[in-house]
Amino acid sequence: MKFVDEAYIDIAAGDGGNGCVSFRHEKYKEFGGPNGGDGGRGGHVWAVADPNLNTLVDYRFSRRHEAGRGEHGMGSDMFGAMGDDITLKMPVGTIITDAETGDVLYELLQPGEKLMIAKGGDGGFGNMRFKSSINRAPRQKTPGWPGEKKALKLELKVLADVGLLGMPNAGKSTFIAAVSNARPKIADYPFTTLHPNLGVVRVGPEQSFVVADIPGLIEGASEGAGLGHQFLRHLQRTRLLLHIVDIAPFDEGVDPVAQAKAIVGELKKYDAALYEKPRWLVLNKLDMVPGDERAARVKDFVKRFKWKGPVFEISALTREGCEHLIKSIFQHVHAQQEAEQPHVEVDPRFAGGDNPES
Known part of the structure; x- marks a missing residue:
């Protein structure tokens, strides 16, 4: 296995789920009011320094990494589930830079160090969020926010004495x-x-x-x-x-x-x-x-x-x-x-x- 000290990857945090427009429908309650829940947060992308790794070779064959999307909100006051986070294991000493600008974004220098390298989008609001004394039947909702997407360059500098x-x-x-x-x-x-x-x-x-x-x-x-x-x-x-x-x-x-x-x-x-x-x-x-x-x-x-x-x-x-x-x-x-x-x-x-x- 050859030593690989550079790799390029694309990461995408999960988008947030959309809010829901829904009204309570129950027997004998004609005007039950809004009960549309919020969308779930999108999954984050984490990087963790694994002392058992000493190469970036895995990222040569697996370039795209996406976290889970948040579920949409539902009626009956139900919020959408959060998207699944993903964790990328990297060798200690990995430097993460923006592939387009060359700016250094993160450095993994300590074993077990964990950093969020892409934030998941927040979920959108359901119509229950817009209920007020003058707006008893709101039909507004907001879409989920998009998750962060980045093109990254990984560079490994050997930590030797x-x-x-x-x-x-x-x-x-x-x-x-x-x-x-x-x-x-x-x-x-x-x-x-x-x-x-x-x-x-x-x-x-x-x-x-x-x-x-x-x-x-x-x-x-x-x-x-x-x-x-x-x-x-x-x-x-x-x-x-x-x-x-x-x-x-x-x-x-x-x-x-x-x-x-x-x-x-x-x-x-x-x-x-x-x-x-x-x-x-x-x-x-x-x-x-x-x-x-x-x-x-x-x-x-x-x-x-x-x-x-x-x-x-x-x-x-x-x-x-x-x-x-x-x-x-x-x-x-x-x-x-x-x-x-x-x-x-x-x-x-x-x-x-x-x-x-x-």
């Missing part, structure tokens, strides 16, 4: 398979990864973080070249970027430094805020470099790349260096999570557990 960045065949899929529960396709040719993969990395009891493997980027990705440009948006919500570089490419004419600089350039062109995110350099495939050459090759790369941030040397295939990297990532993510928590001032009277009234 860590995003993997790099050229095709840099070893990102091997890394995520080595450290998490994800099982992406791995092969010895570029563009193996065609859609983002999410993996949960367990560090200890109740200690974990989510890592996203994004399809590899190539030069020109910010203008739409290659596959990775479709998924650069998924990196915008991550707390940390891991720039994975193949330190031992098969082709002798390939310069890892030039490839790394190209990736950084595409990142800056696409989104300056994304470029400013915390980014660590991960030099992969050290198992392909002779032991006595590793230090010199790493030093030469860092010098020519002019990198001054954190550097990690790993082999995703043999897991060499992965344990240290994982622990460092968790500490960084955990520190950011704590920093994002709202600070609550504690009353000093309660700090020691004393009752202020005692």
